[in-house]
Amino acid sequence: MTRRSLAVAAVAAAAALVALAGCTSTAPPPPGAQGAGGPIQVRAGDTSCDVSATEAPAGNVTFSVQNTGTKVTEFYLLGTGDRILGEVENVGPGLTRQLIVEVPQGGQYTTACKPGMVGDGIRGPFTVTGNVPGSAEGDALLAGAVTGYKRYTTSQIEALVTRTQEFTDAVKRGDVPAAQALYPVARTYWERVEPVAESFGDLDPRIDGRDDGEPGVEFTGYHRLERDLWATGLQPDTNVMADRLMTDIRELQTRVAGIELTPLQLANGAKELLDEVATGKITGEEDRYSHTDLWDFRANVDGSQAAIAALRPVLDQRDPALGPLLDQRFRDVDVLLENYRQGDGFVLYTQLTPEDTRRMTEAIDALGEPVSQVAAVVSA
Amino acid sequence: MRGFSRRRLLGWTGAGAAVAGVGAVAGFTAGAAEPAAPDPASRVVPFRGVHQAGITTPAQDRLHFVALDLTTTDRAAVASLLRRWTTAAERMTVGAEAAPGGAVNRNPEAPPSDTGEALGLPAASLTITLGIGGSLLDKLGIPRPPELAELPPFTGDQIDPALSGGDLCLQACADDPQVAVHAVRNLVRTGFGTTAVRWSQLGFGRTSSTSTTQQTHRNLFGFKDGTNNLKAEDGALLDEHVWVPPSQGPAWLAGGTYLVARRIRMHVETWDRTSLAEQESLTGRTKGEGAPIGQPREFDLPDLAPTSPIGEDAHIRLASAQNLGGVRIMRRGYNFVDGSDGSGHLNAGLFFVAFMRDPHRQFVPMQSALARRDKMMEYIEHTGSAVFAVPPGLGDGAYWGQSLLEG
CATH class of the missing domain: 1.20.1420.20 (M75 peptidase, HXXE motif)
Known part of the structure; x- marks a missing residue:
């Protein structure tokens, strides 16, 4: 608890947010919702993280995460500064979970499996090509x-x-x-x-x-x-x-x-x-x-x-x-x-x-x- | 022991003030560096010059001294900080805010670039002096000049490492304590990520006069302190005792000097129970006039012959140039009271600052003599210690430490 109470949601700020949120909700659904080959397969072991493709076009990228190890695991798609674009948590041994990540901007990203849910995880590079139109504008x-x-x-x-x-x-x-x-x-x-x-x-x-x-x-x-x-x-x-x-x-x-x-x-x-x-x-x-x-x-x-x-x-x-x-x-x-x-x-x-x-x-x-x-x- | 009358004391105070008034005018003519201002509080001490300000500058009333450690060994990061410090310091010494935009005129969502407590205050003769510790040179792989070797231990030292050393120091002096604190606070803030504060000391009531224009102030023992100090006007003596000549090396320090800082705790409670005769005998000077014992006036030369009334272990005898083979230093210390010590006593003392060409040929023999024989040591203990190399003054466009990092 802080020493002082923090009033976060000022009315004016909230109004501005509604306008911003509007930009997102009224935008057309991003194209390329799924790669031609279907979901990208991720086999997450205790010491390995095999990702079947390391490149996808901008838009929705779908991962199918299968825990092939013995520990509860997590899978992340990370941007610069470890910005989390999408994650699945609590994937038990033997289970498969699907993750759909909206990636409107092309660039270099990182995939990471976290067996045992600790540390930086087992990482690999991931490239997104192209851009969803308008996605790099300030408001977006x-x-x-x-x-x-x-x-x-x-x-x-x-x-x-x-x-x-x-x-x-x-x-x-x-x-x-x-x-x-x-x-x-x-x-x-x-x-x-x-x-x-x-x-x-x-x-x-x-x-x-x-x-x-x-x-x-x-x-x-x-x-x-x-x-x-x-x-x-x-x-x-x-x-x-x-x-x-x-x-x-x-x-x-x-x-x-x-x-x-x-x-x-x-x-x-x-x-x-x-x-x-x-x-x-x-x-x-x-x-x-x-x-x-x-x-x-x-x-x-x-x-x-x-x-x-x-x-x-x-x-x-x-x-x-x-x-x-x-x-x-x-x-x-x-x-x-x-x-x-x-x-x-x-x-x-x-x-x-x-x-x-x-x-x-x-x-x-x-x-x-x-x-x-x-x-x-x-x-x- | 001779007494003195209140009337006589008042008389001398009046005369001293008159002398100081005349001296101030003379100082402007002789120095020609510090322009006269109608209000002394708004006086600006030039930041740039042959030597750094804050050494021979007539000692201001207040001090905030800070020692910092590097949190990086990246030389480029250090150079970048010293550039930013130079810009901010130069601004603050003319009474400006630490950075453009300052305390209030910036994006309201941003933290102000100046902390604001000096808004509306005059320059107050602010000087900021940078020193380089030997440990900084070690971290950056630059050879230490021999003069920057650590000081040896002295008898009676109670040195606290947490109040000692440091990779860098900044000495801010001003006639307004808030101006000095503001300067240090903003520079410390600028340093986050490159430096961290190691220790810091506030001081008041300068204990030394560094110009003939100034009266001699008193330390917390109630005695005039620094009567025999080197003064700004002692041109040739300063070259002999204070400024590092090019022939001494290293090249980056030519025209600079060394700073020795000692935090000296004074047990004022026991001192105050000591008779006047004993106090004067320990000091070697009279308490009222500040004259050497046996002489009538403060600036009379002490008689240090073996037969003189000044005791063989008196403070002024042990610290005298005669006793130390001609060694002299330029003192620029301040009194401090850091609250209380938790045992019912004031945590008070003298923050000793002195400038010299070579601490090991000047300060060390002096302190060694004092530590072993000075009876005053019963009332004091040294609790902090540091030595810094003080680079020369800054030419136009130069930044602090440029000669060190790019030389």
Whole structure:
């Protein structure tokens, strides 16, 4: 939760968004919906990612993703700066799933299978030829950014619902170790889309509020359960709190489904996520009982990068030097955070030295300055 | 010990002010570099010149000093930053915002390019002086001049690494603290991604006069400090003791100097319980006039003969050129009070800054003598330490450190 409430959807901004969204919906359906040879076959193994074609014409590109391995896998089509154009997640062993990706602009893209759903995945180049007419115009790029980010948000919230259900189920079973293991996992999806979630000023304190001792303010949500799991032990009303969290998360999902976003909100959200890291995670204030702050750190940066990546075609058109600089600075943060990885997660905040947090602050300062320039480029 | 009357003290203060007034006029004529301004607050110190500003510039009242570390070893990135720093610094020294557009006149969706707290404030004699640490040269694969070797440990040091060293330093001095802080803050911001702050120090009440136009200020022990300092007007002495001649090398530092910074914590509480006689004896000067013991006036030469009333371990004797084989330095320190120390005492002291040709032939013997014998050491401890090479001044179109990176 931020120190201040963030009012995202100003009326004027929302009106502008409707106009942009209109551009997308009234555009004719892109041609070339399917290549001549049918869907591109992807055989996703534990150590391989065989893609039957590495080139397709602009328009809708269809992949048929078969998991030939033993781990749950994911498949992505990525643009510059790891912008996600399309993804299928949670593909179990033996299953086949279809992915249709709208790629209006020709250029170099990347395919990636992620066996075990971790890391950068097994990557390969993918070329898209030609252009869907009109797709490179500014308005279309902006609308594409919003559509892409909305898709990201939707997928994250779906996972948030699933993971929070698992988490609250474990809490209600009284299975403290399982609940403790699931807590930072569920929060990852929350932290990735935090600026969007926080735009609902009533839900945010209920879901993510901290116990600051202010009289008359009820302490509920993730951090209340965190306290019960790590500090005080389960309480008589712990299960009620678990149910309330789940109810609030489902309400969040419903509301996000109807939210209208603007490119400017994406840009500002990317910056706000890094502010969250600087003031909440590097300080250890976010997860004061569990000390799983670095999971949240990682998720905030993921979310910031996703918003920037969605805007990337706009940036590349208007300020070509900015994108590569952002790539470098995001990479620097990635490299730094990898030093603190432990198993599927991260070391605890209490294991960090002042030197560690100093380096983290440096990296976020270095990234935050160019990210703060994106809003002006987008709104120019 | 001689006392002094309040009347006499007031008399001397008045005379000092009158002298300073005359000196200020004389300074303009002699220096000819700093144009007279109707309001001293709006005075602008030229950014470019043979030497960097902020060394022989009459010491301003306030300091914000920052040491930074590189977060890259990419020489091009460093050069790019030094170019941007030069542009921003030159703008700020004339009272302008750090970048065009500034604090309010830009795209409202963009963060302002200037942080804004100096809007409406005059230039306030702002100078910004850049120094290069030996560790920067190591990182960029440039040989360290021997003068830039680390300082040795001294008896009684309590050096905190977190308050010491640094790849670069920026010394911002101004007559308005907010102007100095604004300068450092904006340059630090410009550096994100290439540099990160290592430590920083605020100072007030300059403890040294660096021009004959200035009265000698007092340190937090209440004594005049820097009476015998080198002064801007000491042309030949500055060449002898401060400026690096081309023959000394390296070429990129010709016309530059070295900066030694020491954060000296002063235990003012115990000092304040010390008798006046003891305080004066430790210092070697009278507290009121600042005269060498045995002499009537501040600028009288101290009698350092073995039989003189100045004790053999008195501060001024140990630090004197006579005692150190003729060695002198140009001091430019400031007082500080960094809040309190959590144990009921002020975290106060002197941020010692001095410029010299060779720290190892000038500062080291001086500090070595003081650390071993100076009784004043019972009341102070050195908690931070750094040495920087200060490149020469900037010609038209040049940027800070150009001679180093392109030489």
